[in-house]
Amino acid sequence: MWRRVAQVSLVEGVGKARARLTCESDGFRLRQQPSWNFRRFQTSTQQPYPSHINMAPIKTLKEIPTLTSLYKLKHLAPAASTVSGASSAYNDRICVIRTDITKLEVDAIVNAANESLLGGGGVDGAIHRAAGRKLLYECETLDGCDTGDAKITDGYELPCKKVVHTVGPVYWRTKKHGQHTSLLQSCYRRSLDLAAENGCKSIAFSALSTGVYGYPSKEAAETAIGEVKKWLDTDNKADKLDRIIFCNFMEKDQDAYYECLP
Numbered sequence: 001m002w003r004r005v006a007q008v009s010l011v012e013g014v015g016k017a018r019a020r021l022t023c024e025s026d027g028f029r030l031r032q033q034p035s036w037n038f039r040r041f042q043t044s045t046q047q048p049y050p051s052h053i054n055m056a057p058i059k060t061l062k063e064i065p066t067l068t069s070l071y072k073l074k075h076l077a078p079a080a081s082t083v084s085g086a087s088s089a090y091n092d093r094i095c096v097i098r099t100d101i102t103k104l105e106v107d108a109i110v111n112a113a114n115e116s117l118l119g120g121g122g123v124d125g126a127i128h129r130a131a132g133r134k135l136l137y138e139c140e141t142l143d144g145c146d147t148g149d150a151k152i153t154d155g156y157e158l159p160c161k162k163v164v165h166t167v168g169p170v171y172w173r174t175k176k177h178g179q180h181t182s183l184l185q186s187c188y189r190r191s192l193d194l195a196a197e198n199g200c201k202s203i204a205f206s207a208l209s210t211g212v213y214g215y216p217s218k219e220a221a222e223t224a225i226g227e228v229k230k231w232l233d234t235d236n237k238a239d240k241l242d243r244i245i246f247c248n249f250m251e252k253d254q255d256a257y258y259e260c261l262p
C-alpha cells in the first residue's frame with residue numbers, strides 16, 4: 001500500500017524543545033496529576049511552549065500532501081523492494097506530516113488523552129489550550145473514557161471541526177498482560193468509526209501512546225498503519241473517509257512511519 005518515503009520535515013528544529021517540554025509534563029503526569037491542568041494554565045502567566053513553537057501556520061486539507069502527490073513532487077522515494085501485500089490503492093488517502101496537530105484544518109483530529117478526559121500534558125495539553133475552555137466543559141460531561149475506547153467532541157477554537165479523544169495504552173503496564181497491541185489497535189479503530197459516524201471525511205492522528213505512555217515509535221507506527229489499512233479494507237469503509245493523516249511531532253516518530261510504510 002504505502003512505500004518508504006523520504007523525510008519531509010515541517011517543523012525542523014522545534015522537536016527537541018517540544019520533547020523536553022513533553023518530558024517535563026510527563027513527569028508530572030506520572031505522579032497522577034494532569035501536568036498542564038487547563039484551568040491552572042488559564043490563570044497562569046507561564047507560557048507552555050516557547051512562542052516559536054506555536055507559530056506554525058494553519059494548514060488546510062489542500063496543503064497536506066497525499067503520498068501520491070509527494071511521489072509526484074519527488075519528495076518521496078519508492079522503497080527498493082515492496083513488502084508483501086503492499087499496494088498503492090490508498091496513496092491518495094494517506095498522508096504523513098510532521099507538524100503541530102492543533103494547526104490542521106481537517107474535519108477531526110485525534111487526541112492522545114487519559115481516562116479522565118480532563119486534559120493533561122503533551123498533545124492533550126496543546127489541544128485543550130488551543131480549543132479553549134469550552135472543550136473542557138464538554139469533556140466534563142463525558143464521564144471519562146476507557147483505555148482503547150474513544151469519545152468525540154466539538155473542536156471549539158481549533159481549526160478542526162471535531163476532536164476524537166482516545167486513550168492509548170501505557171506500554172509497560174499493558175505489555176505485561178499482552179494487551180498493548182490490541183488496545184492500541186482498538187484506539188485507531190474506534191477513532192475511525194467515530195469520525196465516520198459523525199460525518200467527518202478527514203482525520204488526523206497524533207502518534208498515540210508514543211509520548212509519556214512509552215510506546216516504542218516503530219511498534220506504534222506498525223500497529224497504526226496495520227489497523228488503518230485493515231479498517232479501510234473492511235466493508236467498504238474506505239469510501240467513508242477521504243483522508244487519513246498521521247501527524248507526528250517528534251522526528252523519531254516521523255522516522256518510524258517512513259520505515260514502516262512499505
Ligand code: AR6
Nearest residue numbers: 100101112114120121122123124207209210211212213249
Ligand atoms: N501536535 C502533534 N503531536 C504532538 C503535539 C502536538 N502539538 N504535542 C505532542 N505531540 P503524549 P501519550 C506528540 O505524551 O503518550 C497526556 O498527559 C508527542 O510527540 O501527548 O498517549 C495525556 O493526558 C507524541 O509523539 O501522549 C495522557 O495522560 C504524541 O503526541 C498522556 O499524556 C503522544 O504523546 C498520554 O500519553
